[in-house]
Amino acid sequence: MLKSVLIANRGEIACRIMRSAKAMGMRTIAVYSDADANALHVQEADEAWHIGPATATDSYLRGDKILAIATQTRADSIHPGYGFLSENADFVAACQAHNIVFIGPDVPAIEQMGSKSAAKIIMTEAGIPLVPGYHGANQEDEVLQREADQMGYPLLIKAVAGGGGKGMRVVNNSSEFLTHLAGARREGLASFGNSDVLIEKYLIAPRHVEIQVFCDRHSNGIYLGDRDCSAQRRHQKVIEEAPAPGLSDDLRQKMGTTAVEAAQAIQYVGAGTVEFLLDSDGCYYFMEMNTRLQVEHPVTEMVTGVDLVTWQLKVAAGEHLPLSQDQVCLYGHSFEARIYAEDPTQDFQPSTGRIVHLRTPTTDDSIRIDTGVGEGDEISPFYDPMIAKLIVWAPSRAQALAKLDLALQDYHLEGIHTNIDFLRRLATLDEFADAILHTGLIEQHQDYLMAPSLQDENIILAMAGFVFGQQAQNQYGELTGLRLNQLSLNYSWTLEVEYLNDTIVIPTNIEGELNTDYLILQHAGGQHKAGYCLNGDRLCLFTPQGKAVVTVKTPRIDDFVANNKSNTGGIKAPMNGSLIACFVTNGQQVLDGEALMVVEAMKMEHTITAPNAGLVGEIYFKVGDLVDADSQLLELINEDA
Template sequence: MFEKILIANRGEIACRVIRTARRLGILTVAVYSDADADALHVAMADEAVHIGAAPSRESYLLGERVIAAAKQTGAQAIHPGYGFLSENADFCRACADNDIVFIGPPTGAIEAMGSKSAAKRIMEDAGVPLVPGYHGEDQSPELLRQAADDMGYPVLLKATAGGGGKGMRQVWSAKEFDEALAAAKREASSSFGDDRMLVEKYLTKPRHVEIQVFCDTHGNAVYLAERDCSVQRRHQKVIEEAPAPGMTEDLRRQMGEAAVQAARAIDYAGAGTVEFLLDEDGSFYFMEMNTRLQVEHPVTEMITGQDLVEWQLVVAAGGELPLAQDEVSIDGHAFEARIYAEDPDNDFLPATGTLTFLQPPAESENVRVDTGVLQGDEVSVFYDPMIAKLIVWDESRERALRRLARALRDYRIRGVTTNVDFLYNLATTSAFRKAELDTGFIEKHRAEIFHESEQDLNHSVALAGLYLVLARQQAAQASRAASVDPHSPWNFSNAWRLNEAHVHPFSLQILGREVEVSVEQTGRGDAVRYRIHCGEHCVTARGELEGSELTADIDGHRIRVPVAEHDGVYTLYTADSAVQFSETAVDLGEADAGPGEGALSAPMNGTIVELLVSAGASVSKGDTLLVMEAMKMEHSIRAPADGAVEEFYYAPGDLVEGGAELLSFAVAES
């Protein structure tokens, strides 16, 4: 086994590798950029070496600096994690040239799977089933468009060197093809330095099921069950689970053997993931093979009881796989939810900021949190906005899902917008409970996940109004108890008015809307009731507030609702929703006017990639005006109406701050 290894990555995967290495008595070396000088993985490692500026292309992607750090510290091997250099064949080759072990597959395997089109040809020769598509070398836009036309829409454009949803676009009609192709090629070039594309038939209701494979250098190969990764946004996974719901032993064996066959076809060694599309009829098709450890590997660890990072280290050191295929067993069910700094209400736009408050759920044998950040850390524009991975396990899917919901409810993050409440809402939908999964799950169930119905709004408003009234009364009781004059009318909060009804008015921001709520209090003592009005909707309620738990009776329906509060933002957690709300400050007319509707400003810090029209050009509503990149993703700025671009304020390559006006736009006269 190695005495010292270097981790050529950052964040939670670097911390994860360091923990396993420490348990095995292996010394660790971290590398870090200017942005990560105080990062958790740097603090955890035995040594750390600075390798460059914050942008990854000036630090983590510079293989020569990583290798120099390994040689400087005497590290015998380099663990690449995932992303960055993990699937870079040139880096793998450079490690070998410098007598450093690359903890991953051999160079040939990375090269074979590095091009999606070449990988398809290899898999076809190996007898692995493929989705119909064009995987050829001719990359002329006309030929790619013709291939799409011939196979019929919808189609999927995919970067041949891609991964993580980068350089990928769904195309639903011929008129969308050219713009989608241009955007996919730009993103692929930016992310991988390679803009070659393949075109595949897009299956409308597939599941995304992947098989974890492991091979050693002694001819042994196994599969460690499967993961269902169907729930995705922008082709990136949101919640993963293992084993896949409804998977039969026969289908698991068929897919597992096909995955091992794929690995053997490229003389694989180490951890790999073979990704398949599973259709409704049980047929499955090879998508790609990721020649690295996957982000979602913890769910496989939870159901198999194996440490896959330890397996990587054993195989890289020349050892044999710890288990044979007939010794691999699975137990229970596991979920992983990816906690991101992003805004689900704004098309999952990545968010930046400082983690002013960070309190994950308590860890146990059933709950695990893999993270690379601490309270006070900054989520910057330079790297992927993942904050943590929340992993849960239990004896059955139903029990594990309940445990996931509880853990999400207990996750507290402030300072940046996150997807925690979105994940809670998704995990508690009836369709997800029933495992009615496919890759279009989020769009298909959007109304339920985002609680967009009027009924959802009315119910949430009633709970919010009741909570605020009871919280006021609770605060008033505490004030009376501490007051020298507890009977002073200033210490009461029952909305008393002479000859008037006792009414508490509230202006709330809730479920993306601003609503006016009035809570009328009637009765006294145990007979107190509240009539809660929102527009024409009215309910009768009563309730109790004990600490942070609201017990509410709304028109005879009694429920218990945990409530979290931080900096004036409240979250109600019912059995099927997490709803944030806040009281709207009274507008005294003193605030500066903000940008008007359709203001063309940067959604976040980023870089201008391309201007797609010229200054002075006339455009139609919805036309793309410019493209900017932030946190490894492209964002298109579109015309808010028919009109003309008067002036661009930035040029390609310029850095811009979130909220900055990007251009001057004149709306056409009607």
């Protein structure tokens, strides 16, 4: 029996592992970087130790520091969570050398599945079906280009040590192959320390179906159902569900059996996931095996009643699997929505800043929230942008989907951009509701998914008038009317609504009720309820239709100056991050849309392009520098100047 565990991770997965470990009576030890000194996982651990600066390479990826702390605290096991060191064979070997139990598979299994190319060869020998592609060791650009041209387009470039959509590029024609190859290499090297890639035929509209497998050290192996993870953007899963809808009992059993065979082909131990691409003709192809716990593991827990982390800890201690295959039963349906700090309206760019307001749905046996942040916490640019997972369960898929929508409606977050409204749009998309699933679903329906929320403007303005009217009364006394561009006491306000630019006159005699988090409004013969948050001069309204924002500000002369057009423009950083590439020099002529720089934030690359043709002026940063959001990166002189 293990007595203590050091969690070599952060955020929601660290908190989730601690819950199971504490329930087993284990002592929990956290590690943290400079950026995470006040993080939730630090607060919830029995003890916590500092491991270095904010950057992951200097902290969470420092296996030597983590092992030193494990030795110092006499931890008898290390749980890696996912990401960071979870699939690092050298770290596993070092744990074994220090007589510390690694909660996961042995070195050979990680090495064999850690390289996508090696994994394909092993699976071929085991008779597991594969997508056609090039998995060779020759990584010269011209060789890869030739293989790609012979294979035909579209195709997929994938970092051999990749995961989570990092180091992955879809290539539609030969002329763009080398550009995408360079990008995939950079991301693979930055995220996994390996720039090698493989190439596969890109299936147009497959489903992404994965199988949860579990094996012990006594030659027992089972699968715990399946999950559909087809709802993806940039190859990153967004909403997952279990079980995968629409699979026949025969197909479900075949895929489960194949997954266990794949795991046993490498003598696997612990929790793992075998991922398949399922084509429309019912054929399925091995894609990869993740030798760790998956982000989406909660949906499997919800439909099986199994605590996968508890199983991990027991199997790592040498125990038998608690269930045999014929004892595994699935009940109902579960969805998981990943809540990200990102702005869907800006091509899902990561969003950083402080969470100033956070209200979540009430949790119970059918609604679960896995998170590592709370109100007042800072979202930094150093780590993955996922801030929480919202998981729901119900007896049927339709009921579970309805519950997911309502729970997302009750998830109120302000201070940073999030994808919550986008998730609600996806959850209510007809094709998604009808389980017409494939990996291109989001791209196919992006016009609908990215459209602004359909708010009732009159109700939004009435709510804004009510809140600001209450605020004005508190500041200035009783008012008979509030004209927000000509308030009494010579205080000048202008009301701006996201979808409305006109000056608005709003009465203050609207009836309603205002408490800490919600307002209830009587307006136009009806009663309307919304969550709200006042963040300085910004009012956020969380309505059943989505989030609406109203801003009040005092007009200043520099607002007009800033709006004057100039022949010289500053190219600004879209988010906090680091500059990893600069393609231009001072005095260089560039074309409209030409790539200028690449900023990396939250492990994703963002290429900054020229908004117009012009001449590059002063360049204010060099490669390797950290940049703040809205900081001027370079000067671009309009060619018409």
